[in-house]
Amino acid sequence: MTEIVEDRVTPVDAPGATVLEARDLRVWYATDRGPVRAVDGVTFELHEGEILGLVGESGCGKSTLGRGLIGLLPEGSARDGELRFRGKDMLKLKPREQHAMRGRDLGMIFQEPLTRLNPLMRISEHFSETLKTHDKSISKAEIERRSLEVLRVMGIPPTRFHAYPHEFSGGMRQRLMIALTLVLRPPFVVADEPTTALDVLVEAQIIRILHDLRANYRTALLLITHNLGIIAEACDRVAVMYAGEIVEIGDAREVFSRPKHPYTRELLRATISLRTTGLNYIDGAPPDLVEPPPGCHFHPRCPDAMKVCATRHPVLRQHDGGSTAQCWAADLADGLADDLTETERTPLPREEIAVADEA
Amino acid sequence: MPTKPETLSNDGSGQGGGHGAGRHENVLDVDDLAVHFQLQGGALSRLLGLQARVVKAVDGVSVQLRRGEVLGLVGESGSGKTTLGRALLGLVPASGGRITYHSASKGDRRVSEMRGAELRQLRTDLQMVFQDPHAALNPSMTIEEAVGHPLVIHKIASGRALRMQVAEALERVGLSPVERFLSKYPSDLSGGQKQRAVIARAIILNPEVLVADEPVSMLDMSVRAKILQLMLDLKQEMGLTYVYITHDLASAKYFCDRIAIMYLGRIVEIGPTEEIFANPRHPYTKALLKAIPEPDPDRMVPRDLPRGEIPDAAEPPLGCSFHPRCSEAVAGCGWESRDLRALLEEHWTRKLEAYDDEKALIGDLDGLDRPSTTAKVGKGGAGEVRALLDRIRAENPDEPLWSGVRGIEPAGNGVEVQFQPADSPQLRRAGSVDVACVLYPE
Numbered sequence: 130m131t132e133i134v135e136d137r138v139t140p141v142d143a144p145g146a147t148v149l150e151a152r153d154l155r156v157w158y159a160t161d162r163g164p165v166r167a168v169d170g171v172t173f174e175l176h177e178g179e180i181l182g183l184v185g186e187s188g189c190g191k192s193t194l195g196r197g198l199i200g201l202l203p204e205g206s207a208r209d210g211e212l213r214f215r216g217k218d219m220l221k222l223k224p225r226e227q228h229a230m231r232g233r234d235l236g237m238i239f240q241e242p243l244t245r246l247n248p249l250m251r252i253s254e255h256f257s258e259t260l261k262t263h264d265k266s267i268s269k270a271e272i273e274r275r276s277l278e279v280l281r282v283m284g285i286p287p288t289r290f291h292a293y294p295h296e297f298s299g300g301m302r303q304r305l306m307i308a309l310t311l312v313l314r315p316p317f318v319v320a321d322e323p324t325t326a327l328d329v330l331v332e333a334q335i336i337r338i339l340h341d342l343r344a345n346y347r348t349a350l351l352l353i354t355h356n357l358g359i360i361a362e363a364c365d366r367v368a369v370m371y372a373g374e375i376v377e378i379g380d381a382r383e384v385f386s387r388p389k390h391p392y393t394r395e396l397l398r399a400t401i402s403l404r405t406t407g408l409n410y411i412d413g414a415p416p417d418l419v420e421p422p423p424g425c426h427f428h429p430r431c432p433d434a435m436k437v438c439a440t441r442h443p444v445l446r447q448h449d450g451g452s453t454a455q456c457w458a459a460d461l462a463d464g465l466a467d468d469l470t471e472t473e474r475t476p477l478p479r480e481e482i483a484v485a486d487e488a
Numbered sequence: 489m490p491t492k493p494e495t496l497s498n499d500g501s502g503q504g505g506g507h508g509a510g511r512h513e514n515v516l517d518v519d520d521l522a523v524h525f526q527l528q529g530g531a532l533s534r535l536l537g538l539q540a541r542v543v544k545a546v547d548g549v550s551v552q553l554r555r556g557e558v559l560g561l562v563g564e565s566g567s568g569k570t571t572l573g574r575a576l577l578g579l580v581p582a583s584g585g586r587i588t589y590h591s592a593s594k595g596d597r598r599v600s601e602m603r604g605a606e607l608r609q610l611r612t613d614l615q616m617v618f619q620d621p622h623a624a625l626n627p628s629m630t631i632e633e634a635v636g637h638p639l640v641i642h643k644i645a646s647g648r649a650l651r652m653q654v655a656e657a658l659e660r661v662g663l664s665p666v667e668r669f670l671s672k673y674p675s676d677l678s679g680g681q682k683q684r685a686v687i688a689r690a691i692i693l694n695p696e697v698l699v700a701d702e703p704v705s706m707l708d709m710s711v712r713a714k715i716l717q718l719m720l721d722l723k724q725e726m727g728l729t730y731v732y733i734t735h736d737l738a739s740a741k742y743f744c745d746r747i748a749i750m751y752l753g754r755i756v757e758i759g760p761t762e763e764i765f766a767n768p769r770h771p772y773t774k775a776l777l778k779a780i781p782e783p784d785p786d787r788m789v790p791r792d793l794p795r796g797e798i799p800d801a802a803e804p805p806l807g808c809s810f811h812p813r814c815s816e817a818v819a820g821c822g823w824e825s826r827d828l829r830a831l832l833e834e835h836w837t838r839k840l841e842a843y844d845d846e847k848a849l850i851g852d853l854d855g856l857d858r859p860s861t862t863a864k865v866g867k868g869g870a871g872e873v874r875a876l877l878d879r880i881r882a883e884n885p886d887e888p889l890w891s892g893v894r895g896i897e898p899a900g901n902g903v904e905v906q907f908q909p910a911d912s913p914q915l916r917r918a919g920s921v922d923v924a925c926v927l928y929p930e
Contacts, residue, residue: 170804186708234607277840286833287843288853298797328564329735330813333779333793340789347665355709358781362789385785399710401739403765408713414678487680 148317148349149198152211156190156197159205165418167193169373170210172445173312175317178343180350182364182381184357184396188415190373195319195353199235200227208388233263236315236348240322242302246294252305253290259309275312283308283338300331307338311346318342321353336363341457357400372416372426375445379452389454389463392432400431413486425456428477432447433458437473512590512680515697515729516553516576521546521600522584523575527802533593536538545571547753548585553697558723558730560744562737562776566798568753573733575600575700577614578607589614590694612642615690619702619782621682625674631658632670635688642693657688657770660725662718667753680711684718691722692696699731704739716743737780741765749773752801752809754912759921769814769923796830806859814888820926822910823892827862829856832865835880847877851902859911865903873902 156168167190177180185191198212200219212219214234219227223478231237239245246255256276260267277287281306294302303323310318320339322331340363342348343420353363360367360381367385368378369392377390388394413430416422422429428438435457443455448463460466461474513568523546533540546568553559553576559644575579576587578599585601591613593594602610618624619664636654639645645653655666661684663669666765674682683703690698699718704712716739723730734740740747748758749770757770768774775794794813799805805812807822811831819912836843851867866873867882874896881890894906915922 186710281837281840284837286837287840288833288847289834296615300797309624328798329737329779330564330794331774331797333781333790334795336781337791337793356781357709357783361783361785362781362787382785387784396710397783399713400783401709401713401716401736401742402784403738403741403777403780403786403831404782405738405742408717410712410714411715487714488677 145173145179145347146215148177148215149212149351150176150213150216151198152213154194154197154210154212155208156193156202157207157209158193158203159207160395162419162420166373166421167418168197169418169421171375172483173368173375173378175349175351176376177349178314178347180343180352180364182360183351183353183369183370184355184360184367185356186396186415188418190418191353191369191370192321194370195237195321195351197404197426198317198351198397199231199237199319201231205256230284232259232313232315232319234315236310236313236318238303238307238310238320238323240325242299242306243294245306248294251291251293255309256312261311262442263313275450276308279308280305282311300327300334303327303331304338307335311342311348314346315348317351319351322355323352324354324356324359328405332359339363345398346434357385357397359408367408369396371466373418374423374426374455376427376453376456377454379454383450383452387450387452389448389450389459390427390456391431391458393454395432411429414423429480431458434477434479435461435469435473436475436477437469439477441473493540505647512596513555514552514600515555515590517588517590518549518551518553518572518585518587519588520810521549521572521575521582521587523571523580524583527567542548544804545799545801546575546725547844549753549755549757550585551748551755553729553731554746556727557745558732558743560740560747560894561731561733561750562735562740562747563750564798565734566752567750568801569703569733569735569750572750573616573701573731574699576699576731578610579616579617591710609642611638611695612644613691613695614697614699616635616697617683617698617700617703618685620706621679622674622706624686625682627674629673630670631663631672631677631685634674635685635692638689638693644693653692654688657692658685658690659836661688661826662724663688677860678711679707680715683707683715684879687718689720691726691728694726694836695728697729697731699733701723701733701838702735703734704734705734719743737776749776752798752804754924755915755922756925757923758915759919763920767919767921769918769921769928770810770925771814772810773925775813775815785834803859806861808913808924816927817888819888819891820910821888821899821907822893822894822912823861823889823907825856825858825860825905825907828863828865828905829853831887833878835883849873861907863900863905863907864899865905868904869901870898874898877903877905 152172154168154171157164172193183191197208208220221413235296239362257272260272285301285304324335336359339350342350354360364381366379367381368375371392377384377393384393388397395411399411410428416426424440425438425443429433437457443457445453445455447466448459457466525543525545527541527543545789549572561572563569571580575582587598589599591597629899632654635657636650637652639653658666658669663684697906704715707715722728732743744761747761747764748755751772757773768777778790779793792815794815796813806824811817811821812827849868849872856863892908894908897904913924913926915924918928
């Protein structure tokens with residue numbers, strides 16, 4: 130058994146080169162009731178060797194954002210804004226060029242490993258197919274060398290290289306999925322709830338593997354999860370999503386110890402952890418994304434809401450401590466909203482939120 | 489919290505004690521319970537008369553459920569916690585052992601021997617809340633029909649009385665104004681609301697015991713605490729006893745009075761919640777506690793976690809089931825052939841460059857898959873195989889497997905590794921808990 134090496138890689142003073150940059154990115158789905166604005170003007174950057182955690186309730190748009198970054202969206206959806214990979218705006222590329230980037234430049238790790246592996250193909254064949262898709266002339270020896278190397282990093286013994294997917298346990302399959310993504314060495318990877326189906330001990334193993342990616346591969350990783358504990362342990366920065374928007378983003382340690390946005394704060398309070406001494410919850414449910422509430426989308430559920438919150442949409446502002454949040458109350462607390470009138474600052478009379486509206 | 493009974497006079501000796509009093513201290517007594525599932529072999533193996541494999545989902549579990557407590561059954565998937573919970577209600581038949589229900593009004597009843605109508609009657613006293621509220625509700629039944637269904641089945645109420653009782657149950661679980669929900673279908677409700685309806689259906693018969701199988705794990709985190717609070721309130725109001733089945737130690741810590749940690753069909757540690765969390769004794773309990781991701785900005789990714797996953801329940805490891813993953817394993821834990829295979833594979837994962845040569849020396853590993861305390865390996869000559877094993881041992885001399893090796897003898901072209909046999913450890917008293925681990929002998 131290995132010794133305890135608790136090495137949160139020290140926050141990079143000079144972060145690596147920017148790998149991915151989203152500016153006012155929007156993703157819609159067409160429905161009978163009108164467009165669903167699943168991602169509604171999101172702006173962030175992701176650097177080499179950095180893990181950004183994306184957290185939020187179900188239906189907040191976090192999975193859509195993850196898929197939108199890769200371009201894996203269903204029919205009837207559209208993207209708008211800017212999405213730069215190493216400086217190049219991917220939204221301006223032809224579909225064929227976008228397709229070629231997937232796998233090679235943009236990797237994706239899914240939630241259900243078994244549904245992504247072909248039960249009739251050996252693991253070695255999966256690797257061979259993946260590598261040949263992007264390099265037709267690759268030799269058999271090179272395929273084996275590269276595959277075994279990445280399997281080694283994932284802790285899968287070489288004796289299992291020719292086994293079939295069903296011969297592996299759940300945690301091993303997820304390692305295989307990660308290995309299949311990483312064998313192409315993409316600079317950017319989205320991991321969408323990669324541990325949700327796994328047991329707590331195996332989950333911890335997978336989180337450790339993802340955490341170590343930056344050291345082994347310098348990958349920029351977007352880790353989507355609803356588990357705040359995973360974010361706190363594994364991520365450098367965290368983005369909190371609510372109703373299609375990033376409402377707060379910053380250094381994970383900073384956001385968790387000094388949350389600026391009331392939603393972040395309430396989410397942390399509602400999480401049941403080993404230190405929980407009382408039960409807290411957020412009243413109400415996330416809004417319908419066809420017609421989100423005016424002003425700040427969170428105001429109907431927000432304990433800090435002021436009159437301004439129901440009318441004017443807050444702007445993303447940088448706060449003390451370095452995190453960025455879009456919230457009038459946080460602006461006021463940090464002296465960033467001096468232009469608010471007295472009326473606008475008065476607390477918003479709260480409507481009773483019945484169980485009828487809960488999540 | 490109001491649920492924690494401070495004084496627990498029962499020390500496991502309550503057997504037969506309170507029969508005359510009518511209200512036994514325990515609601516349920518489980519004694520050496522076994523639930524085994526026969527695996528259907530393929531046609532070929534049946535033709536050849538091969539022995540069908542048996543999964544021991546629950547294997548020799550003894551536990552008491554005390555009146556008014558919340559007992560947590562905690563473990564990973566495959567630990568048998570759900571099967572144990574279902575067996576308590578007679579939803580899966582017991583293969584061995586006894587379950588006794590000490591009814592407050594109807595005296596002692598043997599759940600493990602009930603069949604058919606008798607078992608259905610039992611549901612008026614013992615009820616279940618399922619994990620997935622969406623799957624637990626019939627999509628073509630309105631909430632009124634679903635929640636009132638138990639009353640109809642047991643012919644307890646109809647017409648106006650039925651409607652009144654349904655309304656009262658919905659009110660109890662917070663689905664009010666009731667009129668807004670009566671005619672709704674499950675698909676109209678959010679996850680939290682559906683789980684409230686499932687709970688309403690479970691309490692409408694006024695049961696004594698509620699077995700809740702992961703009641704909040706499918707729900708959004710903003711609403712989990714709310715449902716747990718509802719369950720605590722109901723327990724208080726209706727004098728319920730809970731069995732709370734979960735893989736989530738954090739919620740179990742808040743919710744339970746006592747916790748039983750399960751692994752591969754057995755209870756490995758059981759005791760008061762505070763003691764389990766303050767002084768975890770079983771290495772598995774310790775590992776679980778360490779692995780929980782905590783939203784604490786100063787926590788790091790834990791490094792010293794057990795390797796591997798829960799093994800095949802049809803062929804559990806010899807000796808202590810947890811030994812292949814245990815960080816505190818010693819010589820007497822039950823080392824065996826499959827552990828040697830795992831050790832070799834781990835070695836080759838680390839030393840990929842040596843794989844081809846050494847694999848040729850060791851040969852096929854499949855012979856090690858049959859659980860045995862003797863393991864034959866190697867085809868490249870006894871001396872050379874022995875030398876290779878010695879080299880691997882020297883790489884990591886502290887590997888506990890080697891302490892369980894009694895001898896390595898030449899056998900044909902390879903060697904035979906002989907391990908020290910061991911029994912599966914029994915639950916034994918350690919402080920205020922019971923723990924099944926060789927590190928805690930009598």
